[in-house]
Amino acid sequence: MATVTLKGNVCNLAGTEINVGDAAPQVIVVASEGLADKVVGGAAEKAQVLVVVPSLDTPVCAAETRKFNTEAATIAGAEITVISMDLPFAAGRFCSAEGIENLTVTSDFRNKDFANAYGVLIADGPLAGVTCRAIFVVNKEGKVSYKEIISEITEEPSYDAALAAAKEAGAGAASCCGTCQ
Numbered sequence: 001m002a003t004v005t006l007k008g009n010v011c012n013l014a015g016t017e018i019n020v021g022d023a024a025p026q027v028i029v030v031a032s033e034g035l036a037d038k039v040v041g042g043a044a045e046k047a048q049v050l051v052v053v054p055s056l057d058t059p060v061c062a063a064e065t066r067k068f069n070t071e072a073a074t075i076a077g078a079e080i081t082v083i084s085m086d087l088p089f090a091a092g093r094f095c096s097a098e099g100i101e102n103l104t105v106t107s108d109f110r111n112k113d114f115a116n117a118y119g120v121l122i123a124d125g126p127l128a129g130v131t132c133r134a135i136f137v138v139n140k141e142g143k144v145s146y147k148e149i150i151s152e153i154t155e156e157p158s159y160d161a162a163l164a165a166a167k168e169a170g171a172g173a174a175s176c177c178g179t180c181q
Contacts, residue, residue, distance in 0.1 A: 004132045006125055006153045013132060013149075014123035015116035020147050024048070024138040025117040029083055029106040032091035038106050040081055040114065043142035047078040047169035049162070052120050052134040054127055054153060056086050056094045056105070061133075064156055065100060071163055072102035077170030078137075085109050085130040120149070133157065137165045145169050 002013045018024065026042035040050055051068050053061035065082050072080045080103035084091065091105045108114040108131065115121035120131045135157050137146035146165030150157050 002119065002149055004122070004149065004151055004153055006127060008152075009125060011125040011127060011132070011153070012123045013119055014121045015119040017119040018117075018136070018144055018147065020144050022144050024050075024136065024142050024144050026142075027108075027114045027117050029081075029108050029114050030088050030110060032088040032095060032105045032107065035088055038081070038104065040083070040106070041117070041138060041142070044079075044138070044140060047140055047145075047166060048136075048138040049075070049078055049080040049166045050118075050136040050138065051080060051082045051103075052114075052118070052131050052136070053082060053084045054122075054130045054133060055084055056082075056091055060154055060156060062094070062098065064133075065094075065103075065105070066098060067156075067159060069098075069100045069102045071159070075163065075166045075170050078166045079104070080166075081106055083108055083114055083131065085112075085115070127153065135162045137162065137169050139169045 024041040028037045031038045082105045088107045115131045120134050133150040135148045139145045
């Protein structure tokens, strides 16, 4: 299983490791707005960008969410979902305070199903029980087309690479009418 670091200290990850080309497991998370169940992963009408953060209550996670919120409008054919272990109420307050309106913010607090299904659950160390920082892009067919596990939890992801992968997955899903071979 993979590892990440927190300020240089190794943290092991638990769950099933998912890689590019794998089917993205369908998992239910809880939306911060209305506490509604939201299905992520699997085949969908749009490409999915799954932005995984430990907690919105940290400067790096907040900055990352704000960046993806700003960039969301530039990604045609893709839906961005932020997933953390924050309680939906706290995530909702964050979204209200920060003006997050272009993406969906969700929580995996109930059963840690997402964290386990995607292999991003921190198993030990001071952050045990929350997710590491990661990005998965899932194409319309439900396959993982991009994956980044950020090796140092306190660092931001490669925005350019993730956004390019999201645009490619969104354009690929939108450009074919389904009749070509």
